[in-house]
Amino acid sequence: MAVSGFEGFEKRLELQFSGRDPVIGIGLRELDFKSLEQVLHQVQCTVVSALGNQHFDSYVLSESSLFVYPNKIIIKTCGTTQLLKSVQPFINHARTLNLRIVALRYTRGSFIFPEAQPHPHTSFHEEVVYLEDNIPEHLCYRKASVIPSKLTSHSWHVFSAGAVEYPDGVPYTVEMCMTDLDQTLARKFFRHPNDGKNGDSAGREMTELTGISRININPNAHICDFAFDPCGYSMNGIDGDRYSTIHVTPEHGFSYASFECVGSVYNADIADMVKKAVKVFCPGTVSVATTNASDDMCMRIKGAVEQLGMKCRSWSMDEFPAAGTVVFQTFTTRRNIRT
Amino acid sequence: MGGQFSSPSPQTFGGKVVTVKSKEDWETQLQNSKTSNKLMVIDFSASWCGPSLFMDPVVQDLANEFPDVDFIKIDIDDFKDVADTFEVKAIPTFVLLKKGKERERVVGVKKDELHRVIEKLRS
Numbered sequence: 001m002a003v004s005g006f007e008g009f010e011k012r013l014e015l016q017f018s019g020r021d022p023v024i025g026i027g028l029r030e031l032d033f034k035s036l037e038q039v040l041h042q043v044q045c046t047v048v049s050a051l052g053n054q055h056f057d058s059y060v061l062s063e064s065s066l067f068v069y070p071n072k073i074i075i076k077t078c079g080t081t082q083l084l085k086s087v088q089p090f091i092n093h094a095r096t097l098n099l100r101i102v103a104l105r106y107t108r109g110s111f112i113f114p115e116a117q118p119h120p121h122t123s124f125h126e127e128v129v130y131l132e133d134n135i136p137e138h139l140c141y142r143k144a145s146v147i148p149s150k151l152t153s154h155s156w157h158v159f160s161a162g163a164v165e166y167p168d169g170v171p172y173t174v175e176m177c178m179t180d181l182d183q184t185l186a187r188k189f190f191r192h193p194n195d196g197k198n199g200d201s202a203g204r205e206m207t208e209l210t211g212i213s214r215i216n217i218n219p220n221a222h223i224c225d226f227a228f229d230p231c232g233y234s235m236n237g238i239d240g241d242r243y244s245t246i247h248v249t250p251e252h253g254f255s256y257a258s259f260e261c262v263g264s265v266y267n268a269d270i271a272d273m274v275k276k277a278v279k280v281f282c283p284g285t286v287s288v289a290t291t292n293a294s295d296d297m298c299m300r301i302k303g304a305v306e307q308l309g310m311k312c313r314s315w316s317m318d319e320f321p322a323a324g325t326v327v328f329q330t331f332t333t334r335r336n337i338r339t
Numbered sequence: 340m341g342g343q344f345s346s347p348s349p350q351t352f353g354g355k356v357v358t359v360k361s362k363e364d365w366e367t368q369l370q371n372s373k374t375s376n377k378l379m380v381i382d383f384s385a386s387w388c389g390p391s392l393f394m395d396p397v398v399q400d401l402a403n404e405f406p407d408v409d410f411i412k413i414d415i416d417d418f419k420d421v422a423d424t425f426e427v428k429a430i431p432t433f434v435l436l437k438k439g440k441e442r443e444r445v446v447g448v449k450k451d452e453l454h455r456v457i458e459k460l461r462s
Contacts, residue, residue: 026387029387029388029389030387031389032392033389033392033393036389047448049449050389050393050448051431051446051447051448052389052390053388053428053430057389058390059389059390068389198452198455200451201451204452220428222428222429222446222447224446224447224448
């Protein structure tokens with residue numbers, strides 16, 4: 001493990017809103033770009049690419065992704081970004097559209113380089129204190145918890161707060177973190193010097209060559225991708241009202257890749273997508289956190305990863321207000337038991 | 340002289356991004372593309388889509404940089420059938436036409452890529 005390097009592990013924030021009117025219209029999508037940029041500036045990231053459809057807007061950022069639905073914002077950032085500083089600004093901007101926050105969920109894995117993180121991310125305790133201080137009182141059902149695994153380097157941190165205790169049948173989320181990527185596969189995410197390409201075309205090529213384009217077989221799905229210089233890759237997938245997102249830090253010593261997607265009872269393909277995503281990177285360690293997924297779906301995901309020859313090291317779960325059940329599973333290759 | 344209207348002759352947009360306002364407008368633009376050697380860039384856009392709005396100033400800059408290229412803007416709600424004909428599923432979508440035929444398209448906010456294909460196809 002390197003002494004220091006880029007932190008691939010992301011911090012993820014999901015904010016849910018509702019308005020007085022039953023028909024929300026375009027809701028948060030009405031937020032003009034200047035306002036969004038202002039918030040992103042506070043988090044130290046910028047827009048690199050973007051794509052939308054009738055359901056939501058997606059943005060590829062310099063340090064990950066942003067999704068804006070009429071009633072929901074999901075922002076995921078890596079490196080040393082101060083993600084939680086976006087909470088207050090987002091809540092305030094939503095208020096100008098007569099939208100009130102009704103739920104918040106903050107999740108992350110374990111940082112590879114925790115000492116490099118700035119306030120308020122120097123510890124989970126500090127993050128929780130910051131959140132408690134910055135969210136409105138009416139989000140009265142709150143819980144913070146660290147879900148462990150058998151690997152000391154892999155825990156799952158969750159803070160959830162809501163105006164109601166139980167989630168209302170929202171779709172489930174799958175957040176996958178992969179470390180110790182196969183080096184031959186990771187090299188595909190390095191730009192070639194003098195390749196005559198730009199970040200957009202190099203990104204497109206990476207998407208095709210690595211098999212990422214084949215993770216979602218729906219022909220109506222679109223991918224918005226980008227390749228960073230000298231290395232690194234990000235993509236957002238849009239498929240109806242579902243997003244998916246992949247981010248890659250390919251450097252040896254701190255290699256990392258994440259895959260996140262949304263599923264519902266209508267999608268039988270999530271386990272298959274998870275399997276294909278793992279195959280792109282052949283990592284030494286995989287962690288999968290699902291929020292509000294059925295036991296059956298968690299078992300299917302477990303089976304899919306095990307089919308690739310990885311061994312499930314742990315399965316832990318916890319219940320959270322407004323978010324539902326979070327299941328956290330970790331897998332390692334049979335040859336590779338790192339702590 | 341009578342006030343006889345004729346359909347506009349192939350125009351130089353000269354750095355202007357022309358918003359298509361009617362079906363007739365669109366037919367004229369398409370006809371213009373078929374009968375000239377100029378590259379035409381269609382910006383399929385929507386006012387409720389952040390990424391689409393993000394590209395507005397970018398498209399204007401490109402129109403200024405390439406005055407020999409025609410830039411037109413089509414709202415996908417106002418012209419749903421045109422958007423369907425071009426199978427526009429995500430926005431923004433930029434379709435590049437030459438002689439009325441699609442030569443390339445760029446889907447999403449991809450400034451560098453859009454610049455590259457415009458440069459490639461304009462001659």
